[in-house]
Amino acid sequence: MRDLAALDEAARLVVTGRAGATDQQAIVIGAGLGGILTAAAFARTGWSVTVLERDVLPTSAQYRRGVPQDRQAHILLHRGLQAIDGLLPGFRAELLARDAVPFDSGRMPWLSEHGWLSNDQPSWEVVSATRPLMDAVARDLLRRLPGITIRDGLRVHGLESVPGAWRVLADSADGPEVSVSAPVVVDASGRSSRLSHWLPQLRQPEAQLVDARVGYAGQLHVARGEPPLQTGLAIIGRLPDGASGLALPVEQGRWMISAAGMGDFRPPRDLAGYRGFFAGLRDPAIVDLLHVLEPAGEITVHRQTSNRRFAWGRHADWPAGLLVLGDALCSLDPIYGQGITVAAMQAERLHDALSAGRPVDRRLQRQLLAVTELPWSIATGNDLRYPSCPATPSASQQLSAAFTSRLGQLAATGDLRATKAFSDVYHLMAPPTAFLRPSLLAAAARPLPTRRLPRPTVLDQLSSSRPEPPPEAPAGA
Template identity: 35%
Template sequence: MPERSSGRRPAALVIGGGMTGMLAAAVLSDHADVTVVESDVLPRLPAPRKGLPQARHAHLLWSGGVRALENLLPGITDRLVTRGARRVPIMSGMVSKAPSGQWFRRFDDARHLNLVCSRDLLDSTIRTEVLRLPRVTLRERTELIALEGDADRVTGVRVRGSVGDGVLSAALVIDATGRASRAPVWLTDLGLPPVEERVVDAGVGYASRFYRAPASTGEDFPIVNVQADPRRPPGRGGIILPVEEGRWLVTLSGTRGGRPSRDNGEFVPFARSLAHPVIGDLLAGAEPISDVVTTHSTANKRRYFEKSPRWPAGFAVLGDAVAGYNPVYGHGLTAAAQSVLALKRVLAGHALDSPETARHIQRRAARPVGQAWDLAVGQDVLYPGATDETPGRLERVAAGFIDRAVDAGARNPHALRVLLDVMSMERPPARLLAPDMLFRVFLGRKEPLLDGPPLTEAERKAAGL
């Protein structure tokens, strides 16, 4: 039976009004009166905002994240689809070249339905749904200055904002401020020990641009993805993500010595310089409708809050504030949604204001964070200069096995299904070591390797290839 809190309904604070913060507010509203504190002014319609510059680059929600999102806000995926998002069966709806060079065959299978849209649409739709909840209040243009309380319990936050400075009290404070979170500083200011951190930085730079898709490509044109190979630096890759309003969001990437520039005239030539020129060839028939935007804020950075020897009651950290990942792997949104689902499950069994609740939240949220971290770092650690240490034998053996698993997945539908179970964060990485998968990796039947991207004849014609 869940613990019961006595007295009136408690107050909860969520710091940060992005996707993670809004989902956390929805969960907390079942247990408390919730105030979302946001330093930005949040647009009422899908639009860029200062506090979310990464929204201009490609995002997708893996099927494990879609399931978590639907659990948190039932019916939200239908509302997103109504507004232009797409459910993409990833086994048939993606044309992808693996880091090790193979083209994945496309198999008819709807087991893994990824959600594809712009980040602006995703955040706007979630925000609209959450702010309709009667116990959720938004306080914009308000910045958190410090935590209130002591090393044993956080009792609220000190803020500075457009309506003045002050203290907001709460039984539980959730930090969802993203990569820029100052939680480690706030905690040491309370007298707690420094938080263990790790950074793995492959030195990736991103350049993105919106295109008007050729009208003949229609709504079902596949995602096209040419992945970078960490064994052949600089690692260059790219993706075409068909999003709402007949647009393609194109993101190109490259590591140190091979990063894309923000020069509009160099965008297509860079795309043609990838391991295969298909993205550049497709862009030749599309109309650019924005300038190129770039970012170098792509390092994998994890804060091991769950390992802290002391943790204050009344405070928890979720989303990118715990760990940010190289965006090329697309796991940030999925890990965030699953972390908020962990919050929901903890609160089903523990009172929001119980002394141990925050510690339980932090430890449960670390599970999806750990899986996303391993998936990203397992590749990025191989890039020169990514860490201060040379990858060890175990890391190289693991990378070699992943190459074998990817080769099997590229040519065998069962192996691809298992591989996507893990990549979609629906199953743990240990699933790759199950007997049925090991058989297909080392002994199973495989289709011949493809010599080019598996676009259908109709898709090639529609794209003008």
């Protein structure tokens, strides 16, 4: 990542030398992570920013209505951690100070579609926390930056272009109508963005939609004694149901245990169904884990998970001073854990543009869209294989899926080059060309070894906690 501190200084010079700081005003709609990081990008380049948020924001890490997905497991990919820490220095340290759980993703037991992956090679760090904690830490760091105003409890309901500026109209539950104006406005209002209603004159590109009908069910748990594992645990689904389980240690000795499945195999909300879902997975590790945990919250489900993207900025008449990013621009099937990282990379792109004194215009909007290309192709390329997804993959998508599957099989034989390439691309730390290294291509072209990696021994300690089966009734009883 580029040296943001150096760029910040350069930006301040550009701002004061060119137009004077008073011109540098922006409004950000939405204080989810996308909005917070966008505001950080502006503030760190000398702009004044007003963030308008519909919810009344909590002062600590709490669930809130405007981010209904915050009750589900959120993994922050390493690229996202890196980008957020650049925009909000101290983010990682503060997460750790508030009890988030760091682990090496290379040590995480991971049952892939083709078998267990190696868990004895170091890889990218994950700092695991609940979504409310990530938001709270980011919000607190944002508030310390100069030029930030957060106005919460205000629902934006209109956006107008007035000479030289945008006027944003908002209302609150009991207060008067509010109007705020600035030359730049960013829509970071998430999947429920109303941009096309606010600006009906905008030529809206047709939505790209790939919906594998993924459903989540999640519940927080707390460990009864010592932490049962020092790392997360993933059981990845395969065709046709995509039935998966993810267990993440999070702050305060808790565990977020999420089930995910596709179409008719989406996990239910009731306790028996939720537990039964894990019992049906390909490996009992999560069932074993649940034996040493106690529920610490309700089971919640979430089913708004389609991949949906609007190519905002495609049309030449895109207005100056308007940007859309985060889920408002492109929301992705969350199974791949990419959404926050994409929003963070977009905020990073915005920061770089402002630092270089480039205008907020269509070109920048297209750059924000370009950030979604790789994550979009990873998520949709995989989802299109599932029968619950009504769309049909193109020939090139089928070819790419077949090649990725071959590399996946290679990784499950213990090939560390393939495992590393998957980890690098999954964490968005490398482009997919990482799959095309000559030695990897050569290994994939040879007949694959028949051996598969064994189940990680770290899971044995969980199996030992399995309750004894009830004694069999004596014959004839």
